[in-house]
Amino acid sequence: MAVEEKEVGFLGLGIMGKAMATNLLRNGFKVTVWNRTLSKCDELVENGASIGETPAAVVKKCKCTIAMLSDPSAALSVVFDKDGVLEQICSGKGYIDMSTVDADTSSKINEAITSRGGHFIEAPVSGSKKPAEDGQLVILAAGEKALYEEAIPAFNVLGKRSFYLGQVGNGAKMKLVVNMIMGSMMNALSEGLVLASTSGLDPWNLLDVLDLGAIANPMFKMKGPTMIQNSYSPAFPLKHQQKDMRLALALGDENAVSMPVAAAANEAFKKARSMGLGDLDFSAVFETVKVLQHQS
Template sequence: MVTIETKIGFIGTGVMGKSMAKNLLTAGYRVNVYTRTKEKAEELISQGADWKHTVAELAQDSDVIITMVGYPSDVEEVYFGDSGILENAQKGTYIIDMTTSKPSLAIKIYETAIAKGIFSLDAPVSGGDIGAQNGKLAIMVGGDQQAFDELHPIFEVLGENIILQGGPGAGQHTKLANQITIASNMVGVCEAIVYAKKAGLNPERVLESISTGAAASFSLSNLGPRMLKGDYAPGFYVKHFIKDMTIALESAQEIGMATPGLSLSLELYKELAEKGENDSGTQALIKLFDR
């Protein structure tokens, strides 16, 4: 049973993971942390998190393990192999992969975990750096109802829109639907802002009008203003969005579905990355239009 004494292991303290782990510490949970670069975890350590030198060490000393890493290959690395989570976590441990990854990989982790008496959920999130900082992420969960119910108090610290979408892999499929929606929307936001400028309008005032009507979206309200300020700091990296869109495109192709909006957005973001914007925030897409 999850209590305030539950030890939570957190692997991955990047832009979003750092804020998520911090919120767990603030809520009073005991948190173990591991990341490949210890310096990225120093702030959390100074706030009371316990540093673990390896994935295996963290897995052996945690009741719940949350992973928030970059790519499916990173997920594979931390979960499988002799030094991975699944070989070192104790029976009865709960594992939650909150990375946006492949549905098929989520199912593989679940099936391996169940065979070892470990409970597994895939629970990717949406809301960017702001949602992570404020504990208001949307959390899309795949797995068993019992594990979902048990871990709900932890999810409530991290987000406010928490829905069990179905069995293993369902959380990842839902996140891919989320990314497909954002992909075309980001193109529209960029085009709208540049159109407003070229039409001689005040783009800030235009955003005030259109962000509360039928065109309203997170991207328009939160990333539109950053575009206007020339603020391209990453709330979500271009390189990670390309990864997400690539997984979504592959998944759509597997089910025989055409996604022209997604394909166009992926093509544009790859062009942006080639121009050196891999580590910029996704709002940097406007650079392709505003010239």
């Protein structure tokens, strides 16, 4: 995928994939798309994309193929099933999985691709629909360095920044670390909001003060107001946040890293699940902190 070629396959046209493939087209890439429900390809075709009938067909046609699938099982299916990526991957062809999957899934795909002589990087992203549309994703790539370098022109279109993080699995690990910090911070905000309210302070004032200081951050600014209004429309479901904290703690366990704050946050998210809040936004952990009665 040297700059002169700018040809790429693209598997998976969900909310993220569609926005990303559209960006590639807009920036002069020739894109061959595939989606399980083929009708979702229509809009891309109107914008100049070609269609591949199967993942294998896309890989056969393109030197380099990007995938953006909804979950680990979809990521595995596209590679291993009949008419899947494995049937055509070979020496000289690259496969870039930008789906968010666990390290195990990524490893399995990596082994299968490379054992057939193919090249592989995982490249999960930070950022959702809007950054995807705006080409403002943050890309956490790991795997074969040469393929990463080949992919830079595409990554420059898709994201505001890409990182090369070393061996396969490191992209997934980096996401876990970031999400673990985020989960602890969400608990810190929740505790602060409740402490403010019960102490006679206006929680809206707290949000304003926070936003003017050294710990001001977009998440507090975005989630704080909806939390005060007990609104937890799921941008990132709580049960997924808790799963990531569990996996981050397990990663720490392998190397004897004691993380008492993350552990306490994890238990709070579990408590939220036990209250039936697992499908709401992860900010619903706020509910676990609220004071129910005051009598003693």
